[in-house]
Amino acid sequence: MDKYIIMNKNIPLVKTTMSAAGYITEVLQIYNPEAFPVGIFTDDFNKLADKLNQWWCSRIIPASRDGLRYILHLYDVESPAVLSKRSLGLSLSDQYWLKPVGSELTWQEVNFFTNDFSKELGEAFFQKESSRPAINPFTPDASSNGWLKKKWVKINGVTYLAKAGSVPLLQQPYNEIAAANVAEALTIKHVPYELIIEDNRPLCLCPNFITTETEFVPAYFVKDILPKSNNDSVYGHFLRCCEQLQIPDVAGYLQQMLCLDYLIENSDRHYGNFGFIRDANSLKFLGPAPLFDNGTSLWCESLNSEIGTELPAMPFKDTQKKQLALVKECLIDINGIDACAEIVRNTLSTSPYLDKERVTRISEAVGNRARGLKNYLSKLN
Numbered sequence: 001m002d003k004y005i006i007m008n009k010n011i012p013l014v015k016t017t018m019s020a021a022g023y024i025t026e027v028l029q030i031y032n033p034e035a036f037p038v039g040i041f042t043d044d045f046n047k048l049a050d051k052l053n054q055w056w057c058s059r060i061i062p063a064s065r066d067g068l069r070y071i072l073h074l075y076d077v078e079s080p081a082v083l084s085k086r087s088l089g090l091s092l093s094d095q096y097w098l099k100p101v102g103s104e105l106t107w108q109e110v111n112f113f114t115n116d117f118s119k120e121l122g123e124a125f126f127q128k129e130s131s132r133p134a135i136n137p138f139t140p141d142a143s144s145n146g147w148l149k150k151k152w153v154k155i156n157g158v159t160y161l162a163k164a165g166s167v168p169l170l171q172q173p174y175n176e177i178a179a180a181n182v183a184e185a186l187t188i189k190h191v192p193y194e195l196i197i198e199d200n201r202p203l204c205l206c207p208n209f210i211t212t213e214t215e216f217v218p219a220y221f222v223k224d225i226l227p228k229s230n231n232d233s234v235y236g237h238f239l240r241c242c243e244q245l246q247i248p249d250v251a252g253y254l255q256q257m258l259c260l261d262y263l264i265e266n267s268d269r270h271y272g273n274f275g276f277i278r279d280a281n282s283l284k285f286l287g288p289a290p291l292f293d294n295g296t297s298l299w300c301e302s303l304n305s306e307i308g309t310e311l312p313a314m315p316f317k318d319t320q321k322k323q324l325a326l327v328k329e330c331l332i333d334i335n336g337i338d339a340c341a342e343i344v345r346n347t348l349s350t351s352p353y354l355d356k357e358r359v360t361r362i363s364e365a366v367g368n369r370a371r372g373l374k375n376y377l378s379k380l381n
Contacts, residue, residue, distance in 0.1 A: 022081025039221035086137030094215035122151025172295035173204035179294035185336035220271035253288035268296035308365035341367035
C-alpha cells in the first residue's frame with residue numbers, strides 16, 4: 001500500500017494508505033481536522049476512511065464518462081482513480097492534493113492554477129485514432145467529474161473548461177450558451193459560456209471561477225452536515241445545513257436557481273453541480289457559486305414530440321412546478337422573462353444538428369414556461 005498525506009495547500013490533513021487501484025484504504029494519522037473538506041471529518045478512523053474515500057471518488061472521472069473504457073485501455077490502468085492518484089489528486093476546483101509520505105513537494109510546486117499541466121488525457125477523450133499517447137500524469141483532467149467528455153485548456157493565459165455534447169444532437173453545448181444568456185437576462189449570477197468548433201464538433205467553454213485563494217464546495221457535502229428531521233422538508237433541511245455552516249445569501253440564490261431551472265427544464269440539477277465558494281485560507285464561506293452546468297436542459301434528451309412535457313426534476317422536489325412553489329420572492333428581473341424564448345431560439349438555431357421543428361418546439365415550450373413563471377412571480381409582489 002502506498003502512503004499519502006492529504007493536504008489543503010501546505011496544511012497536512014490526514015495520513016492515509018491507498019491501494020494499487022487508487023482508493024483510500026486506511027487512516028493512519030489525523031493532523032488538522034479544522035482544515036478538512038466540508039462535511040468529511042470524524043474522529044472515528046474507520047468512518048473517516050469511508051468518508052474520505054467517498055470524497056475521493058467524487059473527484060475522479062466517473063464510470064459513466066463517455067469514452068472512459070477506451071481511455072482505461074489506452075493508459076493500461078484498471079480504474080480512473082489510478083489516473084487521479086498519478087496526478088496527486090490535484091484539481092482546479094479546490095486546493096486539496098496527495099503528498100507522498102517522505103516527499104518534500106509543496107503546493108506551490110504542483111498546483112494547476114500557477115503551473116502548466118499536461119493536455120494528453122483530456123485530448124485522448126476526443127481523439128479518434130487508437131495510438132497510445134504519451135503519459136504525463138500531471139493533469140486536472142484526471143479530477144473532473146460529469147459524464148460528458150471534457151478537458152481543461154489554456155487560451156491566452158486564461159484557464160477554461162471545454163465540454164462536448166452527446167450524440168446524435170450534440171445539444172448540450174448550445175444549451176449552456178442559451179442558459180447563460182437567459183440567466184443574464186434575468187440578472188442571475190452565472191458562469192459565462194461561449195461556443196467553439198473543434199474538429200467539426202461544438203464545444204462550450206467556460207472560465208474557471210475558482211482561484212488559488214478559493215475552493216468550490218458542492219452542495220453534496222453540505223446537505224448532510226446535520227441529521228435530517230422527519231418533520232423537515234428536503235429544502236428546509238438543506239437551508240438549515242447552510243445556516244449551520246454560516247453560508248451567506250443562500251435562500252435568494254436557491255430561489256433564483258429554481259426559477260432558471262423551471263424556465264429551461266433543467267433535469268440534472270443534482271447536488272454536485274451547484275454549491276458554494278469558501279476562502280481556502282480562512283475557511284470561511286464567501287457565498288454561493290455562480291450557476292453553471294445547465295446543459296442537460298431544454299429537453300435535450302427528448303424526442304421532438306416530447307418537448308414541453310414535464311420531466312423528473314431535482315434536487316428538492318420531483319418536478320419543476322413543485323420546485324417553483326418553493327420560491328417565495330421575486331429575486332430576478334421579471335421584465336427579462338419575456339425575452340427568454342427568443343434567446344433560446346436564436347442560440348439553438350445556430351446548431352446544424354437541430355432541425356427547425358425541434359428549435360421551434362423548444363422555444364415555444366420556453367415561452368410557455370416564461371408566461372407561467374411571470375404569472376407566478378407577479379402574484380408574490
